[in-house]
Amino acid sequence: MSILQVSNLRIWDGITGKVLVPNSSFELKPESCLAIVGESGSGKSLTCRAIMKLNKKTIRQSGDISCNGVRLNQLAEKEMRRRRGKQLYMILQNGMRAFDPTSVIGVHIRDTLMHHYGWNRSEIVEKMKQAMLSVRLQDPVEIMNKYPHQLSGGMLQRVMISLAIVLEPDIIIADEPTSALDSVSKYEVMEQFVRLREKIGCSMIFVSHDLSVVRRLADEVLVMRNGNIVERGDASILFSEAKHEYTRFLVSSQTELNDHFRRVMGGPDYVSRGSR
Numbered sequence: 001m002s003i004l005q006v007s008n009l010r011i012w013d014g015i016t017g018k019v020l021v022p023n024s025s026f027e028l029k030p031e032s033c034l035a036i037v038g039e040s041g042s043g044k045s046l047t048c049r050a051i052m053k054l055n056k057k058t059i060r061q062s063g064d065i066s067c068n069g070v071r072l073n074q075l076a077e078k079e080m081r082r083r084r085g086k087q088l089y090m091i092l093q094n095g096m097r098a099f100d101p102t103s104v105i106g107v108h109i110r111d112t113l114m115h116h117y118g119w120n121r122s123e124i125v126e127k128m129k130q131a132m133l134s135v136r137l138q139d140p141v142e143i144m145n146k147y148p149h150q151l152s153g154g155m156l157q158r159v160m161i162s163l164a165i166v167l168e169p170d171i172i173i174a175d176e177p178t179s180a181l182d183s184v185s186k187y188e189v190m191e192q193f194v195r196l197r198e199k200i201g202c203s204m205i206f207v208s209h210d211l212s213v214v215r216r217l218a219d220e221v222l223v224m225r226n227g228n229i230v231e232r233g234d235a236s237i238l239f240s241e242a243k244h245e246y247t248r249f250l251v252s253s254q255t256e257l258n259d260h261f262r263r264v265m266g267g268p269d270y271v272s273r274g275s276r
């Protein structure tokens, strides 16, 4: 049983004809988290946006995408718009892009919740207050009265997570939601994703370059390269028993990077060695 089934997804540039994702199939199980990893340009974002039907008009797609048995590819844009937010909720890398820069955050929140639930203003403020406090956003009312540029990247991501808590979508698609954040905010936002899953029991597709984030969050992993899924499997064993050379390369390059970082930052091992 799956909540989302992607079959034979093909994505190409409608202008040049260049095929960007040749033929992808995968599924998302209820209440589970599927991570998509792979180098830059491997087709992760195009795949996520294809599910949401949010790729640019010049990008074309074919294949079948079914969500809870409904074939999304056959839905009219109006119907799709009804499902975005409530059924399928996307959290982007850059929180700034998710909000209208000309309005305070509260306007976006109100519009979204009125559209999907028809709640009145005070109901919305009350629900958002609870949700924002639960993701450690103090002074929710003050935050809702701020413009996106007045909040940090980490705060914007937490606003998006708190909106998800209130919307309770079936599926959350998070496209590198922590990559633009400093390491403290990254850790905090990642922990909020863990709590979000526990709280609303949603299913999640999580795109990340950071394998430590993937290990913390994901149940299953897809490894993409040049538009193709080259490996897939259980998150707990994929990285220790990777079959594909490219997955092993990803794991070893991240380990090297972490070692290098520890060396540069003078972690305990290096400090003691250096002081001998």
Ligand SMILES: Nc1ncnc2c1ncn2[C@@H]1O[C@H](COP(=O)(O)OP(=O)(O)OP(=O)(O)O)[C@@H](O)[C@H]1O
Pocket (backbone or CB within 6 Å): 013, 020, 038, 039, 040, 041, 042, 043, 044, 045, 046, 047, 056, 058, 059
């Ligand atoms: N609007 C577009 N028009 C043409 N080609 C595109 C467009 N968007 C993406 N591509 C191409 O499709 C390929 C996959 O891009 P995609 O953004 O999905 O990669 P990604 O794996 O998400 O990379 P990153 O990790 O850097 O976000 C790349 O070669 C990219 O140049």
